[in-house]
Amino acid sequence: MWETITQIAPYAVAYTIPLLMGALSGLVSERSGVINLCVEGYMLVGYFISALTISILQPIMGNSALLIGLIVAMIGGAIFSLLHGFASISLKADQVISGTAVNLIATALTVYIARNVTGSGNISIMLGIVRSDVPVLHSIPILGKLLFTNTYWSTWLCIAIWAFFWWLLYKTSFGLRLRGCGEHPSAVASAGINVHKMRYIAVMLSGALGALAGGVMIVTYSGEFNGSVAGLGFLAVAAMIFGQWKPLGILGATFFFGIATTIGNVSQLFASLSSFPPVIFKVFPYAITLVALVLFSKSSAAPKADGEPF
Amino acid sequence: MKKFATLLCAMLALGSFVFANGQSESAASSETTLRVGMVTDAGTIDDKSFNQGTWEGIVRAGEDFGFTPKYIKPSGTTEADYLAGVSDLADSGYNMIITPGFKFETTIYKAQDQYPDVKFVLLDGVPHPGDYNVVIRDNTVAVSWAEQESGFVAAVAAALKMPNSKFGFVGGMEIPAVQKFNWGWQQGIKYANENLGTNVSIAQEDCLYSGSFSDVALGQQMAATMFDRGVDVIFAAAGGVGVGVINEGKSQRTSGKDKWVVGVDIDQYADGLMPNGESCILTSAMKYLDRASYDMINDELNDAFPGGTSIVLTAKENGVGIPTENPNLSAEIQAKCDDVYKMMQSGEIVVAAEQLPGLWK
Numbered sequence: 177m178w179e180t181i182t183q184i185a186p187y188a189v190a191y192t193i194p195l196l197m198g199a200l201s202g203l204v205s206e207r208s209g210v211i212n213l214c215v216e217g218y219m220l221v222g223y224f225i226s227a228l229t230i231s232i233l234q235p236i237m238g239n240s241a242l243l244i245g246l247i248v249a250m251i252g253g254a255i256f257s258l259l260h261g262f263a264s265i266s267l268k269a270d271q272v273i274s275g276t277a278v279n280l281i282a283t284a285l286t287v288y289i290a291r292n293v294t295g296s297g298n299i300s301i302m303l304g305i306v307r308s309d310v311p312v313l314h315s316i317p318i319l320g321k322l323l324f325t326n327t328y329w330s331t332w333l334c335i336a337i338w339a340f341f342w343w344l345l346y347k348t349s350f351g352l353r354l355r356g357c358g359e360h361p362s363a364v365a366s367a368g369i370n371v372h373k374m375r376y377i378a379v380m381l382s383g384a385l386g387a388l389a390g391g392v393m394i395v396t397y398s399g400e401f402n403g404s405v406a407g408l409g410f411l412a413v414a415a416m417i418f419g420q421w422k423p424l425g426i427l428g429a430t431f432f433f434g435i436a437t438t439i440g441n442v443s444q445l446f447a448s449l450s451s452f453p454p455v456i457f458k459v460f461p462y463a464i465t466l467v468a469l470v471l472f473s474k475s476s477a478a479p480k481a482d483g484e485p486f
Numbered sequence: 487m488k489k490f491a492t493l494l495c496a497m498l499a500l501g502s503f504v505f506a507n508g509q510s511e512s513a514a515s516s517e518t519t520l521r522v523g524m525v526t527d528a529g530t531i532d533d534k535s536f537n538q539g540t541w542e543g544i545v546r547a548g549e550d551f552g553f554t555p556k557y558i559k560p561s562g563t564t565e566a567d568y569l570a571g572v573s574d575l576a577d578s579g580y581n582m583i584i585t586p587g588f589k590f591e592t593t594i595y596k597a598q599d600q601y602p603d604v605k606f607v608l609l610d611g612v613p614h615p616g617d618y619n620v621v622i623r624d625n626t627v628a629v630s631w632a633e634q635e636s637g638f639v640a641a642v643a644a645a646l647k648m649p650n651s652k653f654g655f656v657g658g659m660e661i662p663a664v665q666k667f668n669w670g671w672q673q674g675i676k677y678a679n680e681n682l683g684t685n686v687s688i689a690q691e692d693c694l695y696s697g698s699f700s701d702v703a704l705g706q707q708m709a710a711t712m713f714d715r716g717v718d719v720i721f722a723a724a725g726g727v728g729v730g731v732i733n734e735g736k737s738q739r740t741s742g743k744d745k746w747v748v749g750v751d752i753d754q755y756a757d758g759l760m761p762n763g764e765s766c767i768l769t770s771a772m773k774y775l776d777r778a779s780y781d782m783i784n785d786e787l788n789d790a791f792p793g794g795t796s797i798v799l800t801a802k803e804n805g806v807g808i809p810t811e812n813p814n815l816s817a818e819i820q821a822k823c824d825d826v827y828k829m830m831q832s833g834e835i836v837v838a839a840e841q842l843p844g845l846w847k
Contacts, residue, residue: 182713233725238761297530302761305735306740326714397706399733402726407702441707444694454697 180446184438186307186326190396192434193334194219197389198412199419199426200341201382206421207345208378210264210378211483212273214257217282217408218386219393221256222249224286226391227299227401234302242305244393247328253387254380256282261379265372268485287403300400305330328396332473334388340357342423354378358479361486371486414465420477436461489506492561518661522548522783523580524557525571527587535725535751539775540586540609544774549781556580568593576601582786584779585609594614598623601746605791607782609775610663612796620796627782628796631773633663634670634837636806636829637721640748640771642675642682642826643808644719646819647768648746649684649842651719654692656708656731658699665847667723667750667771668693670837673847682822693716693846703732713738713745719768721748729810735766746814751775753809769812774805783787801830 198215205212226249228429233241260279261387263274263454310324310332321474345351356364361371390405415433440457443449449457522544524539524775544555554772559568560576575583576597581604585594588611594711596794598606600778606626612618612688613628622628644653657664668691673686673691678684696704705727709720713734720735722728737749740760747758749770758767778799785791800807807827812820841847 183711187710191703191707234761281508291530298533300729300757302759303736303740308736308741393703397730397733398702399706400729400738402700402702402729404702434607435662438707441704444710445691445711447691450691 177446180448182321182325184435184442185322187397187442188366188431188435188438189331190328191321191395191438192329192431193328193431194393194408194456195412195415195433196338196427197334197385198409199340199416201385202413202416203390203419203421203423203426204341204345204354204378204385206471206482207479208354208375209277209361209479209481209484210261210329210375210379210381210382211271212258212260212379212412213272214278214282214409215386215389215412216405216407217275218253218257218383219276219332219390219405219409219412220279220282220286221383221400222253222387222390223405224290224390224401225252225387225392226298226394227301227455228290228293230301230394231299231474235298246388246395247334249387249391250384251325253383253390255377256381256387257383258376260383261376263377264485271483271485278403282361283403286401290401290403297403298400301394302456304395304399306398330392330395334392338387338423338427345423350443355479357486358481360479361484365486375486382469414462417478418465418468421479422477432464432465433461434438483484489729492593497663498684519737520553520582520783520787521580521661522553522555522582522584524555524584524586524779526557527561527585527589528563531559532594534754534757536610536636536775537699537783539752539773540584540779543776543779544584544783547780551783551787554794562575563589564740565592565596569596572597582780582783586775587611594626595621598626601625605793607779607787608614608777618712622794622796624793624796625666626794628793629778629782630796630798631806632798632800632837632839633666633723633771633773633806633841634673635801636771637667637670637674637723638837639801639808639823639827640655640769640836642678643674643769643796643812643815643823644721645678645686645821646682646683646749647815648718648744651686652688652692652716654688654712654717654720655688656705656712656720656722656727657695657696657726658727660695660698660847664723665841666839668841669841669845671721673769675838676844688846690846696724698727699725700727702726702730702733706734709734709747710737713743718744719746721771723748723750723771723773728754729757732766736760739764741768747834755809755813757778765814768814769808772807772809772831774799774807775840777805785829794797801827810818 202212202215220476228243229248230241230245255264260274260278264271287297302370305328307326314324316318329425353369357374365371415429416426443454492642532538537689548555558571560571560604574611584607586609594606594608595615608628612620651694655668722731732747746768747766749767755765755767758765
């Protein structure tokens with residue numbers, strides 16, 4: 177059993193990371209008061225831009241193309257998210273509808289460009305990140321095997337980003353203002369702070385994070401842009417709600433999703449798990465989410481001004 | 487001398503008559519306007535798999551026989567979408583329609599009645615209304631392949647390359663076309679162990695169907711887990727899931743491990759290329775889709791369209807096999823594989839298309 181867990185753990189962590197970045201993308205935006213249902217769209221844009229950038233740069237510059245691909249994707253995502261920002265902040269449009277529209281545009285636009293660039297809808301990169309053990313830490317008993325063996329460097333980058341956002345939201349005045357915009361924007365405005373500007377910043381950060389989530393998929397397990405992130409963006413939104421709009425909460429929620437999906441994927445490979453039909457593992461996280469949403473609906477911690485134009 | 491001249495004149499006259507006649511006939515046949523269309527399966531026309539293979543055959547036939555083919559990419563992958571694609575072609579005058587993939591089975595079942603004047607070629611499936619009560623009308627040909635023979639020779643090649651190792655199999659959905667690859671693969675391993683002195687094993691828990699043809703992450707995770715516990719060669723017959731397997735194969739080889747992936751349907755060597763110029767694709771278990779679509783068009787032009795039948799292409803027709811060039815195989819291994827292939831062609835080796843006792847599902 178222990179061996180099973182240690183074998184699965186690295187892949188569960190790898191699968192969790194795009195979800196974590198996606199959920200964080202939703203969180204940053206919603207804590208500033210802009211509903212974010214377009215994580216899927218942001219991810220798709222990042223998925224596309226990183227694949228395109230890396231497929232062009234990799235033959236020239238080798239492995240550093242991967243990092244550049246991620247950075248370009250984040251910049252592209254931030255710019256793309258201005259669509260959602262402009263509609264929902266400046267034009268005061270319905271944010272749910274704007275988010276849905278952004279998702280539709282992202283799907284159509286990326287596939288359209290991809291088909292024109294490569295002739296097909298697919299853009300594949302030659303080689304993603306090669307996994308390695310973390311020096312020193314991987315020899316720690318128990319934890320070393322679970323967390324520090326067989327990892328992607330992008331995983332550590334994303335966890336650092338997650339920690340940075342936790343710090344940003346809770347330990348800085350910028351974070352306090354941003355959260356204020358989501359709870360009571362007029363109070364923030366009365367303190368002389370430009371709510372629109374704060375929300376624009378939050379939406380752009382959110383776009384960058386969502387695109388990073390897509391980029392991470394390319395450089396870790398996917399390796400090919402194929403026009404769809406398979407609903408991971410919506411799963412990330414669900415994880416954000418399950419995690420009650422809190423960084424620690426979404427870390428737990430996404431890890432839970434990641435591990436359950438991974439177990440579902442590989443359960444057939446292990447004698448100890450193969451007696452269960454894999455579909456049980458795959459449905460499990462969604463079923464738990466529904467139950468959790470019902471249980472927490474009374475005490476939901478959604479930002480109070482979430483979705484209200486200012 | 488006079489006689490000879492007369493004879494010569496007569497022969498020339500006859501010759502010119504014959505050739506002129508031949509020419510006018512071929513001109514007439516190109517005026518019979520065979521118009522060939524194709525409806526693509528899920529994925530793009532250059533999907534390095536079914537669509538591309540089929541289309542290449544049609545294009546080649548178009549160049550040889552002088553027509554301009556056309557393909558339609560349906561807006562979705564439901565029966566209604568496919569039927570709309572078929573109707574678009576049929577209504578705009580295409581009288582031969584080629585469709586790749588088992589997902590067209592129910593579509594062609596309906597279309598063959600709807601358009602009795604159009605010739606249909608269904609690759610890798612048989613027309614039925616959804617319950618496998620097969621009905622093939624006179625205007626339809628169902629082509630399938632002996633996947634087991636393809637998997638068999640790929641297994642022999644892989645076993646010779648890695649004589650003391652563990653093999654695995656990752657399939658897509660558990661459907662006959664995939665299962666036959668799997669069973670051929672296992673029989674090939676057995677054959678190599680018994681006749682070619684290899685020592686290859688395949689465990690039940692390394693012989694799996696992922697249940698999907700598109701989930702890349704699933705393929706990567708399954709392959710990574712298999713490689714981690716000592717499997718050396720994975721045969722991926724799983725569409726997009728196979729992309730994940732190949733991706734993982736690249737990653738393993740780049741970190742210096744001697745792991746391989748065996749491709750499927752077409753020569754996937756280029757898909758496994760890594761920055762160092764090598765490929766993680768050992769060889770590929772191929773079906774020659776291009777040859778099938780080419781041959782069907784050729785038959786139609788010669789009034790020999792085998793309508794109403796279902797054709798199985800085997801090694802005998804050169805319909806399956808491994809690529810003729812395998813940069814990761816030595817000439818010696820290639821030669822041995824050619825021998826095995828010839829034995830399959832002559833019937834000396836018979837590969838079963840079902841789960842023989844002793845094979846995993």
